[in-house]
Structures are given as structure tokens and as C-alpha cells.
Amino acid sequence: MNEGRRSDGKPAGEFVTTGGRPVDDLTLANVLDGTVDESDVGIRPAVLRHQGTIARGAGRDRLADNFERGAELVDVPDEEIFATYEKLRPGRARSRAELIELARYYRQTYGAHRIAELIESAADVYERRRLFQKRF
Amino acid sequence: MQEASGNRWKRYDVWDDRPLRYDRFTPDSPEDGFCATNSPTDPKPSLVMGDGRVVEMDGVAEDAFDMIDTFIARHHIDPDVAGEAMAIDSGDFARRLVDVNVARGELVRLARGMTPAKLCDVLDSMNTLELSFAQAKLRTRRMPGNQAHVTNAKDDPVQLAADAATAAAMGFDEIETTMRVARNSWSNALACLIGAAVGKPGTLFQCACEEAEELRLGMAGLTSYAETVSVYGTEGSFVDGDDTPWSKAFLIAAYTSRGIKARCTSGGGAELLMGFHDTRSLLYLEARCLCVQRAIGVQGTQNGGIDGAPVTGSMTGGMREILAENVLAALLDLECASGNDTRISESEIRVGAKIMPHLMSGTDFLCSGFGSIPAYDNSFAASLFNAEEIEDFLAVQRDFELDGGIHHVPEDHVMALRRRAVDALDAVFRDLGLGDIGEAQKASVVQASGSRDTDTFRLSEIGVISETIARKGITLLDIIAALGRTGFDDVAENLLLLLRYRVSGDYLQTAAVIRDGQVISAVTHPNDYTGPGTGHRLTAERREEIAGIRGLLTKREIFESAERHAARERRRYHLQAIGPATGGTIRDEVVIAISPAFGRKLHQTTSGQFLSDVMKALFDGIQEAGGRARVVRAWHTADTSFLGLTAARLSASGIGIGIQAKGTAVIHTADDYPHMNLELFSQAPITGLGHYRRMGHNAACYARGERPEPVSIPYKGEALGARFHVQTSLIHALETAMVKAEAEPEELKVTFHE
Incomplete structure (x- = not known):
């Protein structure tokens, strides 16, 4: 097994998977006997926040912000991610209110304050720049 | 291709046949979007802060911001360094970019407070060499890397x-x-x-x-990664690309949430190709793209022309502009996958030139x-x-x-x-x-x-x-x-x-x-x-x-082939030493002086002729012109001119041929300076048996006091040095190693078998 090294120099094994196992439990034997399954191979919000801290420490403030937004999206199901992305594309949402409601949903359902702020900020600009106009 | 007419310089025909002529070039026309850097409509750098936020940027007041301006003003500009960064003289900052004594981190810190127009202003004074050097200093990862299309x-x-x-x-x-x-x-x-x-x-x-x-x-x-998260420098092209900075920021966060590495992509010429160039220069639009990317919080970018590289390359300074785009990415602390992914030209020379500044910087x-x-x-x-x-x-x-x-x-x-x-x-x-x-x-x-x-x-x-x-x-x-x-x-x-x-x-x-x-x-x-x-x-x-x-190619390959040829050559002819060489007595003779390794350790010229065949061709040529051939081996030199002069001095006619094992040969006369030869056959790799035969013929003519037409070997402009000089050097080192400075030439009896 290849020993990994983390960005902060610590062994990868200290990390824990979404299924609560050490990363080093992701072995072929465990995959083959089903000990490890899909619930184990996601990334945890805490891991992303930790990477965000590393990025901030390296002077990358905006990258750190993205890690924090990413952390907020870990628990959002794939299909909702697609739907939200679609909604933020030009002309998909038809009004400011639609996006404000979406932001409220993220804040309430997932505690995703940073994602909510991003959506709210889009709502203001889309209205001013007429991006709620129908495209197809 | 145009028909050659009576009034046309034929050089144009030559140029017309070159692949370069498929490429198209265009003069600057900013009104049509063809302007690599410094369009007359590019804004002058400016930044006004009020209430802790940007209220004017690059000449545009906050209420007139388009969505890109807004995103840059809110999320790229770092208010803590903006005042300091915008106050720095652009030329002075450019010099810091190429100053090894100014740390990368300091430059990256200040770039966070610079507007797109300011960043362009900084790069404006830098030439291609300086841009390449700046990239070497600003690149984010120590080791360069590469990516493949499969x-x-x-x-x-x-x-x-x-x-x-x-x-x-x-x-x-x-x-x-x-x-x-x-x-x-x-x-x-x-x-x-x-x-x-x-x-x-x-x-x-x-x-x-x-x-x-x-x-x-x-x-x-x-x-495990994604890099087609496109970003554009004008609002029209961004919307036409069916996205906004906010949708892209969300998408990047989504990739991150699934543990997928992501980078955005942008590049000069994209807005032009999409029909929304706003008459701005390519570099200014790209500076906007890159500020948006830093603001999104993506770790890196794929930029530098990309699909727009060929149209960028049609403009004056287009390649320099592409290089500048990559430098900007690095200055904004973004991982840079630096384009070089589109065939920008049909000319292999332009292709090779395109990669060089990038390859030099890494x-x-x-x-x-x-x-x-x-x-x-x-x-x-x-x-x-x-x-x-x-x-x-x-x-x-x-x-x-x-x-x-x-x-x-x-x-x-x-x-x-x-x-x-x-x-x-x-x-x-x-x-x-x-x-x-x-x-x-x-x-x-x-x-x-x-x-x-x-x-x-x-x-x-x-x-x-x-x-x-x-x-x-x-x-x-x-x-x-x-x-x-x-x-x-x-x-x-x-x-x-x-x-x-x-x-x-x-x-x-x-x-x-x-x-x-x-x-x-x-x-x-x-x-x-x-x-x-x-x-x-x-x-x-x-x-x-x-x-x-x-x-x-190493000595081993050369020696292995020489050993194989030795066996063949033994069946073709025999060179028998019969004593010290002496001056000749036959008036029409031509003496041939061969080098120390000729027929001993080496058996083939660089054009692939066996030395037995070369010897036979010289003999035949001399004989058909009515001359007589005599052969000596020189031990004291392997130099063509001195071989020729040695032969000529031993020859009763005063005419000799000197020839090295690699096939380089000369016709010399006894009464001239070593390098003042009658005919020189310096391009052994393209010298064939017919040429050696005519060399023998001419030498016999000189021996009778005639002035024959010198042999000319047609040369097509091949890079003979590239093809043969490794081999030549290795072979010649073998010749010079066999030289015995004190040894006299020896007379050889040549017997051809068959």
C-alpha cells in the first residue's frame, strides 16, 4: 500500500472517511468483502474545513472560502446540487424572489450560510443586469 | 498557389509552398476586436473605495458595474492591500516581477489589491524574455508538469x-x-x-x-479533476456561455464538496470568437477573467489562448499576449495549465517557437x-x-x-x-x-x-x-x-x-x-x-x-557494424603492405594515400559505401583516363589535406589523392600549400561510387597536365552535420588514435577478388 502524505505533512491515515473509518481502511480487502462501501468514499466537511485552514495559512484566502462553501455542500444530495447550479445559470430563475427563497432553503436545511450569501448576492446582481430574462 | 509570371520574384513561389502560408495574419483593428494588448478602449487603472467597498474600478462607477465588475469588486479586490497596491508605479512593480531579490509571496500579496487594468498596466512594459522569467519566479508549484490528451x-x-x-x-x-x-x-x-x-x-x-x-x-x-469550467471577460460572452460568475462559483464549490480537483478555463480570443469582444484588448479581457477566477476561489486555471490561441496568434504580439496571460494567472496565485493545447500554426517553426518561452520558464x-x-x-x-x-x-x-x-x-x-x-x-x-x-x-x-x-x-x-x-x-x-x-x-x-x-x-x-x-x-x-x-x-x-x-549512437554501434563489415571486405579485396613507400617513376601515375584506419578498423564511408568498392572506383576512374594507380598508407596523419599532399609528393606525376576511411577525399598537387587542393570531396555522406570514379578519372587527367571539369556533388541542403557528425566524430577519433607521428608511409599492393 502506498503511504500518502497530507498537505500539512501528516500521514493520510489520520483522516476519517464519511463512514467514520480511518482513511487507511480503504484497502482492497475491505472493498472486496464489502466492509467499505459508497458511504465511506465521500469527503467530510471537517476535512474540507481543515484543507481550508491550510489554504488560508498559505495565504490563499479565496481558496479557503471555497473550501468552506464546499464543506457546506457535502451533505447536499447530487440532484439538488444539479438543480441549484441550473437555477443559477442565466435566465433559469425568473425572479429575485426565487433565488432569495433558494438561499433561505440552503440556510435552513443545511446551515449553508456561505452558499446562501452567494445565492443572495447573485439575486441582487441578476436583477440589476436583467439576468432573469428568459433564454429558452 | 499563384502562377509564376514573367514579372514575379521566384522566391515567392518558394514561400508560397511553405506550410506557413496556410496561417492567416491580420493587422490590429481594435474596433473589430483584433488587438492583443492595449486597445484604445481599454480603461486606465483606477480604484476608489468608500464605506469599505469598491465604489469605482477602472473608470467605472459602482452603479454602472456589469456583473463581472461587481464580482471582481466584491470578491477579488482585497481592501486591506488595494490602496498600497494601486499606488505602486506599474513599471516599478514590473521590475519587481523580474527581481530575484523580491519574494514571490510579496508580489502575490500585492496583486490581490490590483484591478484588471492595473494588472495589464504592469505587464505592459515587459517583453517576452521578461515575461518568461517572471513565470519562472511566479509559478505556484516548484516542479513543472504536463497534461496529456487521450x-x-x-x-x-x-x-x-x-x-x-x-x-x-x-x-x-x-x-x-x-x-x-x-x-x-x-x-x-x-x-x-x-x-x-x-x-x-x-x-x-x-x-x-x-x-x-x-x-x-x-x-x-x-x-478526479475538471478543467472546463469556462469563464469569460465580457458579460455578453459569459451569458452566451450560459453561466455567470455566481453559477461558476457554485459549481467549483460543488466539485470541492465531492473531493474533485477543479480549475477554470479562459483565454484570449474566446470573447472575439463568440462575438462579444466589446472592442477591448485580449489581455484586458483575460485579466478580468483571472480576477473572477481568483474571486471564485478556484485553485487554478487553464488559460493562455486555449481554443482562441490561433486567432490570438494572427495578431501582432499574439504569442507574447498568451505568455502574459499565463504570468497573470501565476501572479494571482492560480495553478496555471498554460494552454499550448491547440495547433496554432501549420508551421513547425512557429509551433516550436511557441512552446519555448513556456518550456524555459516551466x-x-x-x-x-x-x-x-x-x-x-x-x-x-x-x-x-x-x-x-x-x-x-x-x-x-x-x-x-x-x-x-x-x-x-x-x-x-x-x-x-x-x-x-x-x-x-x-x-x-x-x-x-x-x-x-x-x-x-x-x-x-x-x-x-x-x-x-x-x-x-x-x-x-x-x-x-x-x-x-x-x-x-x-x-x-x-x-x-x-x-x-x-x-x-x-x-x-x-x-x-x-x-x-x-x-x-x-x-x-x-x-x-x-x-x-x-x-x-x-x-x-x-x-x-x-x-x-x-x-x-x-x-x-x-x-x-x-x-x-x-x-x-555510441562507439559500440559503430564498432559492431565495423566488425560485421570486416568479414565482408576480406572477401572483396586485400591490402598487402610491401615495404616503405618510395617516390614513383611512372610519369602518368596517381598515388592514393589512405588513412591509418582505412580497411583496417573501418570499412565503410559515411555514405555507406564499402571501402573496397571506393578503392575499385578510384582505380577504374584512373585507368579509364589512361593513368596508373598506386596506393600507400599514411601512418603519420589522418588529415585529408596532408594525406593528399603526402600522396602527391610520392607521385611521379605530382598528383595524388588523399582519402580517409569515412570517405572524405581530396585531389592534391605536390607543389602547393596543404589546403590548396585541386578538388575537395568534403561531403562524404552524399559522395557515391560514381563520384569516386570521376575523382580517379580527373586525377589521371591532372597527371597528364590536362584541366578536367571538376566533379560537383549535388547538395540538396540536408543538415548533414545533424545526420552524420556523431558518427564522423567517433570514426575520426579512431583514425587519429591510430596515427603514429614518426612512421613513414608504406607501399600497399591492392588485390581485388572476384
Whole structure:
């Protein structure tokens, strides 16, 4: 097994998977006997926040912000991610209110304050720049 | 091509036939968007803060901001450094960019407070050399890297697996695929994933397709990064591209949430091609794109022309502009995959020139990507370099001792890898019920250079395979398990390595790649270049890799062939030493002086003529002109001129021929300076037996006091030095080693057999 090294120099094994196992439990034997399954191979919000801290420490403030937004999206199901992305594309949402409601949903359902702020900020600009106009 | 007319300089015909004439060039016309840098409508830098926010930027008041201005003002501009950064004289900051005594971190810090127009103003005073140097200093990761395109015209998964393995083994850190038919994305992704894992552990992989579909592939674990998150420099093109900075910021966060590395993409000429250039210069629009990207919080960018590179290259300073785009990316602390992924020209000279400033500086990924497959198989369209030119690229790397991120892989190793890749894919196909790959099909792919050489699935069959992968919801874990069940444990382990890094989020940091099982990023290995001897240097091991291109010629090859020829030559003629050479008495004789190794250790000229045949041709030529040939071996010299003069001084006619084993020859007269010869045959590689015969003929004519027409050997402008000088040097060293300074020439009796 290849020993990994983390960005902060610590062994990868200290990390824990979404299924609560050490990363080093992701072995072929465990995959083959089903000990490890899909619930184990996601990334945890805490891991992303930790990477965000590393990025901030390296002077990358905006990258750190993205890690924090990413952390907020870990628990959002794939299909909702697609739907939200679609909604933020030009002309998909038809009004400011639609996006404000979406932001409220993220804040309430997932505690995703940073994602909510991003959506709210889009709502203001889309209205001013007429991006709620129908495209197809 | 134009007809040659009576009033046309024929040089134009020559130029018209060159591939360069396919390229189109255009004068600056900012009103049409053709302006690489400094459009008259580009704004002057300005920044006004009020209430802790930007209220004016680059001459535009807040209430007139378009969505791009707004995003940059809110999320790129760092209010803590903006005042300091905007106050710095642009020329002064440019000098800091090339000053090894100013730390990278300080420059990157200040760039966060600069507006797009200010960033352009800084680069404005820098020439190509300075831009290249700045990139060497600003690049985020210490070691440069490279990315490969792996695609084919048939979307053949079997070939994709073999070619991905090949590209990974050559050292590409990332592999990118795309399809001819969009619905084949799942099949393409699965095949490249497996192939890359056969090639080496840790190669990152992406499949370029529609944004949401690409995210789906990543979520299934089939891909580990994405780079087609396009960003544009005008609002019109951004919206036409069906996105906004906010939708892109969300998308990047979504990739991050699934542990997928992502970079945005932008590049000069994109807005122009889309019809929304707003009359601004390419560099200014790209500066806006890059500020948006930093603001989004993405770790890196693929920029530098990209699909717009050819139109950028049509403009004055277009290539310099592309270089400037990459420098801006690095200055904004973004990982930079520096384009060089589009064939910008039909001229191989322009292609080679295009890569040089990037290769000299090194970038995080020199090409994004390099066509590791033949140009006709490149589904992104031909790249700057394609499979056909890989060895050219490797030679340039070696010439300048530059690290372009790849190396030669010996043929037996490639063949074994390709076989293993198609076997692994076949095993996974069978195990997961995706189909059977026939032996003939596999064999054709293993040997194939490109899809024109393969027997494979029909396109419709590939569509079914791809849809089955998507429908069954096959994930990375399923593939790892299938590999484990079918005996490909090592390939499964390579994929598990990627999976562990994915779960620990480690390749999400800036400029991350995986080498030798380790994540190498701008965090673990920041670029620490501060002048000569610092930053990335070739290790002895890496230098050896770069040096080891195919077909190196050594003394061994030369001697082995000489030994083979010796046996043949013994049957053709015999050179018998019969005592010290003396002055001749026959008035019409021509003396031939041969060099020390001639017919002893060396038996073939550089043009491939056997020395027995050369000797026979000289004899025949002398005899047909009524002369008599006499042969001596010189021991005291291997120099053509002195061989010729030695022969002439021994000759009763005063005419001699000097000839080296490599075939270089001269006709000399006894009463002239050593290098004042009658005829010189210096281009041995193109000198044939007919020429040697005419040389003998002419020498006999000179011996009778006639003035024959000198022999002319037609030269077509070949780079003879490149073709022959290694061989010539090795051969000639052998001659000079046999020289005995004190020894007198000896008389030889020549007997031709048959």
C-alpha cells in the first residue's frame, strides 16, 4: 500500500472517511468483502474545513472560502446540487424572489450560510443586469 | 498557389509552398476586436473605495458595474492591500516581477489589491524574455508538469485504455479525454481511468463534457479533476456561455464538496470568437477573467489562448499576449495549465517557437494538454504537439536541459503496459457485464499508433456500453472491486491511492499532482525560485530520464557494424603492405594515400559505401583516363589535406589523392600549400561510387597536365552535420588514435577478388 502524505505533512491515515473509518481502511480487502462501501468514499466537511485552514495559512484566502462553501455542500444530495447550479445559470430563475427563497432553503436545511450569501448576492446582481430574462 | 509570371520574384513561389502560408495574419483593428494588448478602449487603472467597498474600478462607477465588475469588486479586490497596491508605479512593480531579490509571496500579496487594468498596466512594459522569467519566479508549484490528451476518432475504449497507460508511463501528471459522440462519456471515462492506473499510480484524470454531466462523472469517482469550467471577460460572452460568475462559483464549490480537483478555463480570443469582444484588448479581457477566477476561489486555471490561441496568434504580439496571460494567472496565485493545447500554426517553426518561452520558464502544466495520440485522433482538434512530435519535444527538452514533464519509455515496456491495460479493461468489462473484447481487437490496439490501425467496436456498440455504465451507476469502488476480483490487484491499488487522497482532500490544494505516491502541490512544494541554483533543478535521476531519448549512437554501434563489415571486405579485396613507400617513376601515375584506419578498423564511408568498392572506383576512374594507380598508407596523419599532399609528393606525376576511411577525399598537387587542393570531396555522406570514379578519372587527367571539369556533388541542403557528425566524430577519433607521428608511409599492393 502506498503511504500518502497530507498537505500539512501528516500521514493520510489520520483522516476519517464519511463512514467514520480511518482513511487507511480503504484497502482492497475491505472493498472486496464489502466492509467499505459508497458511504465511506465521500469527503467530510471537517476535512474540507481543515484543507481550508491550510489554504488560508498559505495565504490563499479565496481558496479557503471555497473550501468552506464546499464543506457546506457535502451533505447536499447530487440532484439538488444539479438543480441549484441550473437555477443559477442565466435566465433559469425568473425572479429575485426565487433565488432569495433558494438561499433561505440552503440556510435552513443545511446551515449553508456561505452558499446562501452567494445565492443572495447573485439575486441582487441578476436583477440589476436583467439576468432573469428568459433564454429558452 | 499563384502562377509564376514573367514579372514575379521566384522566391515567392518558394514561400508560397511553405506550410506557413496556410496561417492567416491580420493587422490590429481594435474596433473589430483584433488587438492583443492595449486597445484604445481599454480603461486606465483606477480604484476608489468608500464605506469599505469598491465604489469605482477602472473608470467605472459602482452603479454602472456589469456583473463581472461587481464580482471582481466584491470578491477579488482585497481592501486591506488595494490602496498600497494601486499606488505602486506599474513599471516599478514590473521590475519587481523580474527581481530575484523580491519574494514571490510579496508580489502575490500585492496583486490581490490590483484591478484588471492595473494588472495589464504592469505587464505592459515587459517583453517576452521578461515575461518568461517572471513565470519562472511566479509559478505556484516548484516542479513543472504536463497534461496529456487521450482521445481517439472511434471513441474506442480499448485504445483509450492502452493510450492512457502509455501517457501515464511517459510522466504526464494529468490525462484529459473527450468524445466524438457526447453519450460515450461514461465509456471514455472508465477506459481512461483504468488505463491511467495501469500506467502509473496517481495520474489525475478528467473527461471534458457538458458541465453537469462532467460533475456526474466526478461524483461517481470516474474522474478526479475538471478543467472546463469556462469563464469569460465580457458579460455578453459569459451569458452566451450560459453561466455567470455566481453559477461558476457554485459549481467549483460543488466539485470541492465531492473531493474533485477543479480549475477554470479562459483565454484570449474566446470573447472575439463568440462575438462579444466589446472592442477591448485580449489581455484586458483575460485579466478580468483571472480576477473572477481568483474571486471564485478556484485553485487554478487553464488559460493562455486555449481554443482562441490561433486567432490570438494572427495578431501582432499574439504569442507574447498568451505568455502574459499565463504570468497573470501565476501572479494571482492560480495553478496555471498554460494552454499550448491547440495547433496554432501549420508551421513547425512557429509551433516550436511557441512552446519555448513556456518550456524555459516551466509552468504548472506546460500543455493542457499535449496530444499524446496522433493529431487525427485528437477529439479536441490537433494540439500544439501531438503523438507525431513527442520525440521532437523530448529532443528539445534534452537540448536545453529543460523539464517539460515527460520522458521516453522503451518499446518493450510500452508494449507490455499497453497489453496489460487492454487486459485490465477486458477483465472489468466482463466482470461488470459490459461486454467482451476479442483477442484480435486487443492485439490490434496494443500495436496501434492510432485508430486507423485498430479493429474495434462499432460506434453504436460503444454507445450501449457507455449507457450501461451510467444506467448501472458503476462507481470507482465497483471498478476497484472488479479489478481485485480479476487479479489486477496492483491496478486496483493504484486507484485506491487516488481514492484515499480524494477522501483526505489533499489534491484539492493549489497545483496538486501525485508523484511517486505523494501529493506534490504549491503547499507541500511551493516554488522557491530566487535566482541561479534555486527552485526546481534537474536531479541526476531526472536528468538521466530527459537524456535517455531513443536511438542514441555510441562507439559500440559503430564498432559492431565495423566488425560485421570486416568479414565482408576480406572477401572483396586485400591490402598487402610491401615495404616503405618510395617516390614513383611512372610519369602518368596517381598515388592514393589512405588513412591509418582505412580497411583496417573501418570499412565503410559515411555514405555507406564499402571501402573496397571506393578503392575499385578510384582505380577504374584512373585507368579509364589512361593513368596508373598506386596506393600507400599514411601512418603519420589522418588529415585529408596532408594525406593528399603526402600522396602527391610520392607521385611521379605530382598528383595524388588523399582519402580517409569515412570517405572524405581530396585531389592534391605536390607543389602547393596543404589546403590548396585541386578538388575537395568534403561531403562524404552524399559522395557515391560514381563520384569516386570521376575523382580517379580527373586525377589521371591532372597527371597528364590536362584541366578536367571538376566533379560537383549535388547538395540538396540536408543538415548533414545533424545526420552524420556523431558518427564522423567517433570514426575520426579512431583514425587519429591510430596515427603514429614518426612512421613513414608504406607501399600497399591492392588485390581485388572476384
